[in-house]
Amino acid sequence: MGGHSPSNISHHLKGIDFPAGRHDLLKQAERNGADEDVLDTLKRMPDERYESMADVMKGYGSVH
Known part of the structure; x- marks a missing residue:
C-alpha cells in the first residue's frame, strides 16, 4: 500500500540525477x-x- 503514495515514490528516488529514464528510476529506487x-x-x-x-x-x- 505504501508504494502508492507520491511522497513514498519521491522518497525512494532521493539522489537521482535528471534527466532520467524509467530504467534509471528503477535503479535508484x-x-x-x-x-x-x-x-x-x-x-x-x-x-x-x-x-x-x-x-x-x-x-x-x-x-x-
Whole structure:
C-alpha cells in the first residue's frame, strides 16, 4: 500500500540525477531500498525521459 503514495515514490528516488529514464528510476529506487509496491508502480509508468521530479509525478499519476 505504501508504494502508492507520491511522497513514498519521491522518497525512494532521493539522489537521482535528471534527466532520467524509467530504467534509471528503477535503479535508484532499488538502491534506496524500495519495496515491491514502489518498484511495480515505477515499472508501470511510461518509458520516457523524465526531466524533473514533477515529470515523475505526472508519470505516476498516469498509472495510478
